[in-house]
Amino acid sequence: MEGVEYIYDEHGRIKGVIVPPELWEKLKGELFEPSRYRGIYKGRKDLEKSLKELRDEWERGF
Incomplete structure (x- = not known):
């Protein structure tokens, strides 16, 4: 280039x-700008924080 x-x-x-x-x-x-897309990521400012919160919902400690 x-x-x-x-x-x-x-x-x-x-x-x-x-x-x-x-x-x-x-x-x-x-x-990539997640707020341009529809769904659960629309309007989220901090994608890393949002992904961690979603991941934490599934951790059950089996």
Whole structure:
């Protein structure tokens, strides 16, 4: 991709990426946003908290 820069460690593994602001804005708009969907996740601000609460309902300690 044009304008994207990679940061490598001493072993040649990618450790970071520098993304131009225009590309970041485009990508950010494509991220998953649960409030865009219907159902139990609509309107939830903190998805991780909501998922934990749902998971806790099923833990019964058998």
